[in-house]
Amino acid sequence: MQKIAIIGGGPAGLTAAIDGAKNGLSVDLYEQYHIGDHIRCAEGFFDTLNMLGEPKAGVRFKVDEMKFKVKHEYVFPSDDQTNLWMIDRREWQIGLAEEARSLGVTIYENTAISKDKFKKLVQAYDWVIDSSGAPSITSKVYGFNHFYKETSGLTVQYTLLGDFSKYNGKIFAALIENYSGYYWIFPKSNHEANVGLIFFKNTKENLWDELEKVIEKEGLASYTKTKKLGGICPVVQPEKLVYGNALLTGDAAGLISALHGGGIDNACISGKIAIECIAKNEVDQYKSKINDVLGKKLAGETRLANLAYKLNPSILDKIVKVIHRSNKPLGAYAFLNGNGDAFEKIGLLKGIIPSILKN
Ligand SMILES: Cc1cc2nc3c(=O)[nH]c(=O)nc-3n(C[C@H](O)[C@H](O)[C@H](O)COP(=O)(O)OP(=O)(O)OC[C@H]3O[C@@H](n4cnc5c(N)ncnc54)[C@H](O)[C@@H]3O)c2cc1C
Secondary structure, eight states: OOEEEEEOOSHHHHHHHHHHHHTTOEEEEEOSSSTTSSOOOOOEEEOTTSOSOSOSSOEEEEOOEEEEESSSEEEEEOOTTOOEEEEOHHHHHHHHHHHHHHTTOEEEOSOOOOHHHHHHHHHHSSEEEEOOOSSOHHHHHHTOTHHHHHHEEEEEEEEEESOOGGGTTEEEEEEEGGGTEEEEEEEEETTEEEEEEEEOSOOSSOHHHHHHHHHHHTTOTTSEEEEEEEEEEEOSOOSOSEETTEEEOGGGGTOSOTTTOOOHHHHHHHHHHHHHHHHTTOGGGHHHHHIIIIIHHHHHHHHHHHHHHHSOHHHHHHHHHHHHHTOOOHHHHHHHTTSTTHHHHTTGGGGHHHHHHHO
């Protein structure tokens, strides 16, 4: 039986652990904290490729609609095919860890893997799945940890307590001028929400000052701040995804969407693909398999984001208006991002967007 060590008990690591056990592998998972502690996330679970099913634990609500503001506000409703949820990631991950344990995975909590321990793990196990986020422990050992900082989006976020009842069942996002990023209000209940922003380009702005402006503008200044966090969102894959017998998954593999900063779904999917490659003895094909499944979607999202950077807000607003008029449910746009001809297929912009995306 092949022995697998997984570093990190986030979405990528826990999904790999469950799939590893289901595939008859012997799996040990090492997490530096307790599972579910110190999570940095707005907690929107958007399974854009519809591959993961409903989250099994920690669900707060299924998102009915997303409101998106450029110059004007546009409402994009969900439908049955749109697998979009607000979750409590701590509860969700504790649920995944319970499932993994029930399948025979040994989870070592409060066990940080240092560079020295990493070198021992790669000796002791057939395969190591590095799901340690960014910068990954592999990158520290192999000396490419700066890569993530140079290629990542930057985020800051507060959790606020107050009246969020007007967002019942909804999430809200609004563009920041010239689309260097956007801010979000993702409610977890009628009285609690994650409010944050992401910048995808280097900025001289102080992100916390920018977030204070958002809070003021959205009428949330009197609300109570209960959590403050920030982090990087790696949107570019490192040159390799396999170093020796260590496979990078999730954020460690740079799999966050450059368009919206979501990465939970891609992390889970990469954990599954890592296990599939190990179980089938096809680790040499790991990167190409990742890109078979996620490559078109991620590349399409990056092209869309780069396009949006170049446009002024009025033009962007017009584009979103036309997209909105096509009257598709939210999941249709996300799912179709997986296909290079997506916008052509749903007849958007009479070929303007598809032709830009192809260049
Ligand atoms: C502010 C913010 C908001 C976000 N909001 C969303 C959102 O709403 N929806 C969405 O889809 N994505 C969101 N993302 C992105 C999402 O959080 C990540 O893509 C996702 O968590 C990646 O999962 P992962 O398993 O690869 O890594 P992580 O979730 O980072 O998990 C890594 C795990 O490894 C552990 N670890 C790290 N180093 C070691 C070590 N040396 N030894 C042992 N354990 C270690 C960590 O403690 C952690 O538990 C957001 C990101 C940020 C920063």
